[in-house]
Amino acid sequence: MSADYILSITKPMLEGAQMTILLFLIAIVLSIPLGFLITLMARSSVKPLAWLAHTYVYVMRGTPLLLQLLFICFGLPLLPVIGEYLVMDRFVAACVGFVLNYAAYFAEIFRGGLLSIDKGQYEAAQVLGFSKWQTTTKIILPQMFRVALPAVSNEAITLVKDTALLYAVAVPELLHFAQTAVNRDFTIVPFFIAGVIYLLMTLLLTLLFKWLEKRFKFE
Amino acid sequence: MAIIQVSNLKKSFGELEVLKDVSFEINKNDVVAVIGPSGSGKSTMLRSLVYLEQVNGGSIRVADDYLVKDGVYSSSQQIKQITAKMGMVFQHFNLFPHLTVRENLEIAPQVVKREAENVIRSRSAELLEKVGLADKANVYPAKLSGGQKQRVAIARALMMKPDILLFDEPTSALDPELTGEVLQVIKQLASEHMTMMVVTHEMGFAREVANRIMFMDNGEFVEAGTPEELFTNAKYERTRAFLQRALK
Numbered sequence: 001m002s003a004d005y006i007l008s009i010t011k012p013m014l015e016g017a018q019m020t021i022l023l024f025l026i027a028i029v030l031s032i033p034l035g036f037l038i039t040l041m042a043r044s045s046v047k048p049l050a051w052l053a054h055t056y057v058y059v060m061r062g063t064p065l066l067l068q069l070l071f072i073c074f075g076l077p078l079l080p081v082i083g084e085y086l087v088m089d090r091f092v093a094a095c096v097g098f099v100l101n102y103a104a105y106f107a108e109i110f111r112g113g114l115l116s117i118d119k120g121q122y123e124a125a126q127v128l129g130f131s132k133w134q135t136t137t138k139i140i141l142p143q144m145f146r147v148a149l150p151a152v153s154n155e156a157i158t159l160v161k162d163t164a165l166l167y168a169v170a171v172p173e174l175l176h177f178a179q180t181a182v183n184r185d186f187t188i189v190p191f192f193i194a195g196v197i198y199l200l201m202t203l204l205l206t207l208l209f210k211w212l213e214k215r216f217k218f219e
Numbered sequence: 220m221a222i223i224q225v226s227n228l229k230k231s232f233g234e235l236e237v238l239k240d241v242s243f244e245i246n247k248n249d250v251v252a253v254i255g256p257s258g259s260g261k262s263t264m265l266r267s268l269v270y271l272e273q274v275n276g277g278s279i280r281v282a283d284d285y286l287v288k289d290g291v292y293s294s295s296q297q298i299k300q301i302t303a304k305m306g307m308v309f310q311h312f313n314l315f316p317h318l319t320v321r322e323n324l325e326i327a328p329q330v331v332k333r334e335a336e337n338v339i340r341s342r343s344a345e346l347l348e349k350v351g352l353a354d355k356a357n358v359y360p361a362k363l364s365g366g367q368k369q370r371v372a373i374a375r376a377l378m379m380k381p382d383i384l385l386f387d388e389p390t391s392a393l394d395p396e397l398t399g400e401v402l403q404v405i406k407q408l409a410s411e412h413m414t415m416m417v418v419t420h421e422m423g424f425a426r427e428v429a430n431r432i433m434f435m436d437n438g439e440f441v442e443a444g445t446p447e448e449l450f451t452n453a454k455y456e457r458t459r460a461f462l463q464r465a466l467k
Contacts, residue, residue, distance in 0.1 A: 124313035127269050128327035128379060129303050138330055142317045218317050218359045 009181040009190050016174040017197055019091070020163045023173075024201075027098040027159055032152075034099060035106025042111060053107070060104030066165055069097040073169045091171050098162070105155055113148035114140070146216050153209035157202050174198070221280075222247045222383060222414060223268065228277035229290075230263055237263045238274065239438040245383070248412045251443075252425035255435035256461060261418045264435070265387050268416075269302045281305070282382070306376030310388040312368040314360040320347070320371050321356040324378050332379070339378075346374040350404050366397035370404055384408065386417040390424075402428075422465050426450055434458045 041053035060068070073093045076086035088096070117140055125135040166173040174194055181190035221244035230238035237260045245251055253261045266272040268279060268286075276290040285293060286301045293301065315323050324343040328334045347353045350370040360368055369389055376384060386405065390398040402424050408415060409428050419425055425432055426446040433443040434453075442454050453459045 118311075118313070120309060120311055120313035121315065123271055124307075124309065124315070126271065127302070127305075127307040128375070129299065129331040130327070134330050138326060139315055143315075146317060216317075219361045 005185075006189065006193070009177075009185070010193055012177040013174055013181075013190070013194060013197060016172055016177040017201070019166065019171065019173040020160070021201070023091070023095060023098060023163050023166065024160055026095045027102055028156060030095075030099045031102035032106050034103035036110050038103060038107035039110040039114065042107065043114070057104045057107055060101050061108070065097070065101050065162060066168055068101055069094055069165055069169050072097045090169050091166075094166055094169055094171055098159070102155065102159060106152070109148050109151045109155065110144060112151070113144035116147045117143050146218065149209065149213050149216065153205070153213075156205055156209070160201050160205065161198065221245060222249075222282060223416075224278075224280040225264075225268075226278045228264065228267065228274050228279070230260075230267060230272060230274045237438050238267070238277075241277070241435075241438075241440045243433060243440055243443065245414065245416060247414055249414055249416075249431060250409045250429045251416045251431045251433055252429035253416060253418045253433045253435060254420070254422070254425055254461075254465070255441075256437075259435045260438040261435050262387050265307075265385050265416065265418050268385060269305050269307050270298055271307075303379070304382045306379055306381035306384045308369070308372050308376055308384065308386045308389050310391050312360075312365075312372045312392070314368055314371055314375070316360050319357050319359055320352065320363070323360065323371060324375050327375070328378055342378060343374075346377055349407075350374045351400075364397060365393045366400045369393065369401045373401075373404055373408075383414045383416065386415065386419070388418050388420065390419070390421060420465070422462070434461065436461065 038053045038056060041049045042057070044050050044053075072088075073090055076088075076093075077083045079086065121139055121143070122135060125139045130139065163173060164175045167175045167179070170176075174197060178190040178194035182188065223245040225244070226242045228238050228241040229236070241260070241264055253265070255261050263272055267274050268281075270286065273292070274287060274290070278288045278290075279286040280288075281301050281304055284297065284301050286298060287293070292298060315326070318326060321343055324346060325339050328339045328342070329336075344353065344356075347356055350373060352367060352370055352374070355363065355367065355371075360371065363371065373384075373389075389405070390401050393401065398421065402421065405415065405417065405424075406428050417425075417429070429446060431443055432446055432449045434441045434449065434455075436457050441458055442449070444453075449458065450462060453462065
């Protein structure tokens, strides 16, 4: 097995990894704020809003992500009347699926973070004259994000690996090129290389979150 | 004129009546200790004054304005203005753990009052000096002892320049050897004529520092007097019985 061969199959895989990373970034940047919005809805005193948020989380967590992706890519266009307007580029469709799915998980993580905050924090802020908005942005959110950080880190790493589901909707990404090389050359090496590339990506993320946790230790 | 006037205050949690027709007055420069058995309504009464509890009836007047009159609350804007005259120190400190000691002091003047940065900074330095924690300005609360946390909490409340400072069992969560440093700070404030109301179980402190002691029992305001009057010559049997138990 020559170095040239390894290089020749790694190059397309790295190009595929760009798709992986792009999806990761889009999903994380959009699903975190959306997740937080759902958390706020779930806590809202307006009952239909809370009910809607709970149902949303239940459906998105209760069904496989793969099913959701297939549903959006190949299912929606089959709907009568409106179906023809729901045909999306498959990568865009996958992004929509990932954002919607991960938002539900982040919503639950943030809900847990909010529950961990002592009511004394709200009381101290109220007595000092903070408005509800000031209390939320200056006192509650920073503490919530700190509490949620380890769980967010965990979820982000899961997201890196879940990007491999792009394979199922035929968007060429890292795993797709590995599989192609395996079929063509009849060797297991491309799978190893794919594994190493995933490990490198998750290592970077792990280090980033470790640093964040240390930076926001508040000690 | 009384700086706080409370009349016929009533408060229930469901079936349980925690405040039954409580009336009293606080004058400027008063240091009032509120004593009584656990569950007698002391904390609820104190928390009602700053709108952390809503009462079911009665009136609370602070300076010239009614927070609540005959059970009807003022507008939320007025409530905000009225409660801003009072500072509160909690049993469990309730410092903001994600902010340093200095930031804990400065955040409310910055965010709520929008005061000038240099004005805030010099006041926080002065107050940290006063409570003996100037060297802890850049430390997070997690690194402080309970006594230090409570002193920061007192300084934080003073940053808003309240006319009245309320203490809800300020030493109850502390190890016995740490209560002294907190009581010392309160004593110093008393000597500077800060108007204060302190819910406490520290009888020695109440006797030494307060100019008036209020005894509450079972949701009722039983009697008040100077420490001498109450400790040596209480009018009611249940006051005498409580003091006898507490001083044992």
